[in-house]
Amino acid sequence: MLTITDLHARVAGKDILKGVNLAIRPGEIHAIMGPNGSGKSTLAQVLAGREDYEVTQGSVSFAGLDLLALPAEQRARAGLFLGFQYPVEIPGVNNVYLLKAALNAKRTAAGEPEVDAYEFLTLIRQKMKFMQMNESFLTRGVNEGFSGGEKKRNEVLQMLVLEPKLAILDETDSGLDIDALKVVSAGVNSLRHPERAVLLVTHYQRLLDYIVPDHVHVLSGGRIMRSGDKTLAHELERRGYDWVLESQVA
Amino acid sequence: MSRVLQSAPPPPSAALRSFAAQWQARPADALTPLREQAMQRFLKLGLPTTHDETWRYTNLRSLAARHFVDAPPMARNEIEPHASLSLIGKADRAASLLMVNGYPTMPVADGLINGIEVYSLREVARLDPGTLLRFLEPLPDPDLQRWTLLNTALYVDGLYLKITGRVPMPLVILHVATGDGADNIAYPRVIIEATAGSSATIIEHHVAQGEHTPLSDSNTHITLGRDAQLEHYAVYATGAGATHFDSLNIRQARDSRCKQFTIVLGGGLVRTGIEAQLSEPGASLDSHALLVGYEARHVDCVNVVTHAAPDTRSAQTARAIASDVSRVIFNSKVIVNAGAVHSQSQQSCRGLLLSPSAEIDTRPQLEIHTDEVKAAHGATVGRLDPNMLFYMLSRGLDRATAQSLLVYAFLADVLTGMSVPSARASIENALIAQLPDSQTLRKFR
Numbered sequence: 001m002l003t004i005t006d007l008h009a010r011v012a013g014k015d016i017l018k019g020v021n022l023a024i025r026p027g028e029i030h031a032i033m034g035p036n037g038s039g040k041s042t043l044a045q046v047l048a049g050r051e052d053y054e055v056t057q058g059s060v061s062f063a064g065l066d067l068l069a070l071p072a073e074q075r076a077r078a079g080l081f082l083g084f085q086y087p088v089e090i091p092g093v094n095n096v097y098l099l100k101a102a103l104n105a106k107r108t109a110a111g112e113p114e115v116d117a118y119e120f121l122t123l124i125r126q127k128m129k130f131m132q133m134n135e136s137f138l139t140r141g142v143n144e145g146f147s148g149g150e151k152k153r154n155e156v157l158q159m160l161v162l163e164p165k166l167a168i169l170d171e172t173d174s175g176l177d178i179d180a181l182k183v184v185s186a187g188v189n190s191l192r193h194p195e196r197a198v199l200l201v202t203h204y205q206r207l208l209d210y211i212v213p214d215h216v217h218v219l220s221g222g223r224i225m226r227s228g229d230k231t232l233a234h235e236l237e238r239r240g241y242d243w244v245l246e247s248q249v250a
Numbered sequence: 251m252s253r254v255l256q257s258a259p260p261p262p263s264a265a266l267r268s269f270a271a272q273w274q275a276r277p278a279d280a281l282t283p284l285r286e287q288a289m290q291r292f293l294k295l296g297l298p299t300t301h302d303e304t305w306r307y308t309n310l311r312s313l314a315a316r317h318f319v320d321a322p323p324m325a326r327n328e329i330e331p332h333a334s335l336s337l338i339g340k341a342d343r344a345a346s347l348l349m350v351n352g353y354p355t356m357p358v359a360d361g362l363i364n365g366i367e368v369y370s371l372r373e374v375a376r377l378d379p380g381t382l383l384r385f386l387e388p389l390p391d392p393d394l395q396r397w398t399l400l401n402t403a404l405y406v407d408g409l410y411l412k413i414t415g416r417v418p419m420p421l422v423i424l425h426v427a428t429g430d431g432a433d434n435i436a437y438p439r440v441i442i443e444a445t446a447g448s449s450a451t452i453i454e455h456h457v458a459q460g461e462h463t464p465l466s467d468s469n470t471h472i473t474l475g476r477d478a479q480l481e482h483y484a485v486y487a488t489g490a491g492a493t494h495f496d497s498l499n500i501r502q503a504r505d506s507r508c509k510q511f512t513i514v515l516g517g518g519l520v521r522t523g524i525e526a527q528l529s530e531p532g533a534s535l536d537s538h539a540l541l542v543g544y545e546a547r548h549v550d551c552v553n554v555v556t557h558a559a560p561d562t563r564s565a566q567t568a569r570a571i572a573s574d575v576s577r578v579i580f581n582s583k584v585i586v587n588a589g590a591v592h593s594q595s596q597q598s599c600r601g602l603l604l605s606p607s608a609e610i611d612t613r614p615q616l617e618i619h620t621d622e623v624k625a626a627h628g629a630t631v632g633r634l635d636p637n638m639l640f641y642m643l644s645r646g647l648d649r650a651t652a653q654s655l656l657v658y659a660f661l662a663d664v665l666t667g668m669s670v671p672s673a674r675a676s677i678e679n680a681l682i683a684q685l686p687d688s689q690t691l692r693k694f695r
Contacts, residue, residue, distance in 0.1 A: 048644050052636070076646035084644075088637045092659025098645060101655075105646035141659070142641075158645065 001026050001197050002047075002067075002166055007058035008222075009046045016042040018222035019058070024166070027194040031208055031233065032201050034219035035241045040201045041085055043219065044170040048082035049075045063165055076102070077109035079165030083155040083172050085201075090142035095154070096124065098142050099161055106162060127160045130190070132183050148175035156187035167191065168199045173207035185210030205237040218244045261293055263314040268433075269293070272320060272404055279372075280379035284386055289403035295396055304394050307579040307611055308521060308550045313465075313493075320406075321351040321427070321434035321464035346422040347409065351429075351464060352438035354409050365417045366450060371408035371439060382410070385441045385471045394523060394554060397495040401437045401469045408439030413448040413478070420451040420670050427458045427466050427488060434464035439471075442482070444506075446475035451482075453673055456496075456517075458488040466494045474506035474533075481509045481669055487516040487680060490545060497523045502562075505532035511668060512539040514549045515680050524553040528562035528593075538664045539568040540677075542684055543576030543608065553582040557593040557623075564594075569661050570601040570631075572608035583615040586623050594624040601631035602660050658682070 002024040009017040016039045024030050034040050046053050047060065049072030060067040065078055090098070104114045115123075128137060131153045143151050152172050159167050169188065173181055188198060188211050200211060208216070208230060216232040217224045218241070226232065226244050236244070261267050273289050297314055298305035345364045348355045354370055361368050374382055386402055409423065425438055442452060454470065466488075474480055486494060494517050500508055514520050526535055541549045555564045570578040584595040601610035614627035634656050642652035661681060668674040 048640075050640055071649075072640065072643040073646050073648050073652075076644055082644050084641065088635070088641045090638050090641065090656070090659060092662035093642075093655050097655070098642065098647075101647050101651065102645035105648065109646070162645075 001063060002199075003061045004047075005059050007043075007046070007060060008056045009042060010054045010056050011042060011052070015056070016222055017046065020219070020222070020224060022217065022224060024197045024199060026165075026197055027192075028215065029192070029198045029200065029211060029213045030215045030217065031213040032199065032217050032219050032224075033203065033205070033233065033236060036203070038220045039222045040203075040219050041170055044082060044085075044168050044199075044201050047075075047168055048072060048080065073105070074109075076162075077106050079106075081159050081162055081164035081167045083152075083159060083167065083169040085171040085174065087143050087146075087151040087155055089144050089146070091144045093142050095140055095142050096138055099124065099158060102158065103161060123161065127157055130160070131157045131187055133157060149177065149180040152176055152184055153180065153187075156184050160187055160191065163191070163196075165195070166197050166199065168201065170201045171203065172200070173202055173204065181207065181210060205233045208233045220245055261296075263297065264317050265297060265314050266293060268317040268319065269400060269404070272318070272435075276404065276406070279375050281375055281382060281386065284383065285403045288399040291392055292396060292399040292403060295392060295399075298393075298396055302393055304523075304552045304581065307577070308519070308548065316433050318433050318435040318465065319431070321429050321436040323353040323406075324350045324428060345419065346424055348424050348426065349409065349438055349440075350426045351434075351436035352405060352425075352468070353407050364419045364421055365413075365415050366421055367412040367414065369410040369412070371410055371441065372406065374410050382441070385443070385473065391525065391554065394525060394552065395497060395499075397467045397521075398469045398497045398499070401439055401467050401497075404467075405437040405439040405469075408441070410441045411443070411452065413442070413444040413450045413480075415448055417448070417450040420453055420673065422453045422455060425454060425456045425466075425468070427456070427463050427492065427494075428460045429462035429464040431462055434462060436464040436466050436468075438466065438468040440469070442470065442472045442480070444472070444474045444478035444480045446503075447477045448475070449479035451670055452480065453483040453485065453670070455483075455485045456488055456494065458492050463488055463492040466492070466496070468494070468496045469499070470496075471499045471501075472508070473501045474503060474508055476504045476506065476530075478503070478506045479508075480506075481511075483511045483513065483668075483670075483673060484522065485511075485513045485515065485677065486520050486522070488518075488520075489516060490518045490547065492517045493519045495521045497525065500524065500526035500535065502526070502528050502530070502533035502535065504530035506530075507534045508536070509667070509669075510535070510537040511664070512537070512541075512551060513677055514539075514541045514551070515677075515684065517547065517549075519548045519550075521550045521552075523551070524555070526553075526555045526564070528555070528557050528559060528564060530559045531561040533559065534563040535565070536667070537564070537566045538667055539566070539570075539580060540661060540664045540681070541568065541570040541578045541580060542681065543570070543572040543574075543578040543610075544684055545574050545576060547576045549577070550579040551581070552579075555582070555584050555595070557584070557586040557590040557595065560589065560591045560593065562590060562593045565596040566598065566614075567664060567667075568599040568612070569664050570599070570610050570612065571604060571657060571660065572601070572610050573604035575605070575607045577609045577611075579610070580612045581615070582613075583617065584625065584627075586616075586618045586620055586625065588619040591620055591622045593620075595626070597627035597629075599627075599629040600660070601629075602657065603631065603633050604657070654682075
């Protein structure tokens with residue numbers, strides 16, 4: 001579904017990704033872990049199409065498309081979703097408007113009719129209930145005045161409504177208390193499907209107790225230094241990132 | 251008849267000479283001594299230049315060589331009915347008054363519309379000049395009020411609205427500017443008196459019709475008595491060729507509340523100014539400005555609010571947008587007089603630049619002559635937030651839609667304060683029409 005080959009990227013004149021290789025097949029959940037500054041978030045943003053992040057080398061194919069050739073909005077419509085580490089507040093743009101516009105953009109691109117207003121509201125209410133979100137969400141601006149936990153729930157809600165082929169969740173667990181972590185994890189798990197895939201970007205192993213990955217990768221210095229199954233995450237938790245870096249040097 | 255110019259040297263520019271000629275031709279009325287003072291003062295001051303503090307950004311040099319003549323008064327039936335002339339819907343049961351080049355066309359015989367007493371200024375000057383003199387007082391800052399001086403000297407007729415009860419339905423004053431030549435000038439004048447305990451909503455809507463749009467030098471004077479409440483809108487929607495100088499004087503008595511909206515959607519050069527006095531304790535003013543510059547338009551808004559009594563409150567919210575090669579200026583000043591303790595004032599000016607060639611200048615100022623006041627001000631000018639834009643793109647919205655939604659969101663603070671739903675809807679419609687991708691935006695309303 002997603003094949004990243006020798007990806008190099010630069011942010012503000014600084015090389016951050018230095019040859020990332022990664023393949024994700026439908027139905028899989030991958031976790032990318034790594035110390036601060038290793039390039040995890042950069043990878044997520046580059047995949048989503050952030051323009052000020054410059055790709056200097058490499059290729060990415062997604063669902064048969066040359067991902068890097070597409071602008072951000074077309075990547076989204078093709079079924080790629082980025083759950084932001086720091087979802088931005090957009091006062092004055094209603095949450096529901098944005099979500100409806102997003103869903104309709106996707107449907108229009110797929111040649112489907114726009115969603116019926118009643119049908120949409122029913123869908124939203126159902127997903128909101130699942131995410132244990134307050135009704136006031138319907139009338140508020142995008143992430144406006146939301147707590148950190150509410151913002152993350154909102155990201156997952158958007159993901160559930162848009163049903164992406166590939167969801168990239170950038171530190172969705174950071175800043176969540178244990179109850180919120182369970183709700184968010186349940187949301188992600190509910191999306192598990194043989195035709196879909198998830199890429200979790202996280203600093204801590206904690207999230208992976210709730211969303212069990214098929215593959216775990218350690219990103220450091222802009223490269224994937226080690227890959228393994230879920231036990232790699234436990235080992236990292238026990239031995240720290242230094243262990244990977246040292247064993248690499250050795 | 252006393253005539254100012256016979257003893258004075260001839261005015262230096264064609265424009266001033268033409269104003270003097272208009273003055274010479276005006277018949278005398280009960281207000282002549284006051285008008286003469288105003289005319290003398292105006293001629294002495296001359297046209298504003300960029301050396302004048304509040305005219306720094308607006309150059310009127312091109313006016314000096316023009317020879318202005320009075321725009322023609324026109325009968326009501328000569329005005330073509332036009333969709334854009336209707337700002338608010340029938341649902342709000344609003345009444346409307348038509349003024350053409352400043353001349354009111356009275357639609358009802360008894361002078362009472364929606365419970366508001368409506369008089370022609372010409373009639374009031376004839377029957378009860380004392381009433382008018384109360385509202386044509388000397389102005390505190392002639393530099394700022396220069397065009398008001400000229401209006402005071404030269405207006406021929408206008409409207410006096412007296413609100414004595416609680417009026418639920420809005421009243422619309424439709425100002426139509428329509429000329430018969432290139433150098434017409436009109437002097438619309440409106441006086442609104444909200445007596446103690448009364449409340450009303452008045453919408454002044456400025457539009458143009460026909461090939462030639464007269465220069466408009468308009469003034470509205472608002473007085474709020476004790477406990478009175480007024481919501482006032484000034485909407486400017488003339489064409490690219492129009493020049494408009496408008497000023498608004500507001501006088502507020504004890505515990506009165508005024509909510510004001512200045513909405514500039516059109517005009518080639520539009521200069522607006524509020525000069526407000528919170529004269530007694532408890533007076534409260536909320537002024538909002540929505541200034542939209544596009545193409546090569548020039549919008550200049552200068553507000554001065556004076557807290558002249560203790561426990562008064564003012565809040566100014568301005569949102570400016572400039573695209574193409576337009577220029578938008580918003581300057582506001584709050585003065586807290588000695589003794590006006592426990593006053594509160596807020597100024598929030600935000601500008602959004604949508605093109606590299608557009609310009610926005612904003613400067614909130616505070617002048618405080620007493621202790622124990624709460625005064626806050628802030629001004630920012632920037633471009634669309636790239637993080638917000640990327641967030642929306644990453645959800646699949648196309649760029650034009652995302653940009654339009656952000657622009658719209660930027661204006662929302664002002665729009666949400668409007669209490670007349672149909673006026674808000676029409677203003678939103680007119681605004682959206684100026685934004686990129688307006689077609690898509692309409693779906694989100």
